[in-house]
Amino acid sequence: MKISNLRRFSPGDYPDMPESFKRLLETLNDIFENLVVCLQNRTTFIDNFNCAEKTLELKHNTSVEIEMKQVKGRIREVQLVWSELYDYARVAWEFVTGSRIRVKVWWDSAPTDKVKVTLRFLGG
Numbered sequence: 001m002k003i004s005n006l007r008r009f010s011p012g013d014y015p016d017m018p019e020s021f022k023r024l025l026e027t028l029n030d031i032f033e034n035l036v037v038c039l040q041n042r043t044t045f046i047d048n049f050n051c052a053e054k055t056l057e058l059k060h061n062t063s064v065e066i067e068m069k070q071v072k073g074r075i076r077e078v079q080l081v082w083s084e085l086y087d088y089a090r091v092a093w094e095f096v097t098g099s100r101i102r103v104k105v106w107w108d109s110a111p112t113d114k115v116k117v118t119l120r121f122l123g124g
Contacts (some may be wrong), residue, residue: 006036050123053081057114061106068121069099076124078103085109085114091119 001100007112011017017025024108037069038048052070078101080095087107105117 071123
């Protein structure tokens with residue numbers, strides 16, 4: 001789907017509005033223009049935020065240390081984006097040092113084989 005160009009709000013469309021409302025329209029125009037440009041350029045979540053995604057094979061309820069140099073600053077959140085196992089999964093993680101963190105994923109079904117997952121790491 002192609003996103004159409006933005007039609008900016010114009011103070012001329014609302015001749016009786018107060019000055020404070022005109023300033024609000026200018027702010028909304030700037031926000032919507034940035035959003036439309038972002039969508040037209042197909043900017044991804046990773047492009048727009050300080051984060052990285054990594055696909056790993058993890059064993060159920062087993063900790064693994066991961067180096068994440070792609071994220072600037074200290075990691076503040078880890079999200080499970082995808083798992084090849086269709087089951088309820090939970091993620092625990094802790095900061096180790098520098099750009100290293102320890103991650104553990106466990107599933108309700110307690111699989112015995114490694115499971116491929118994609119994790120998203122958000123920086124602070």
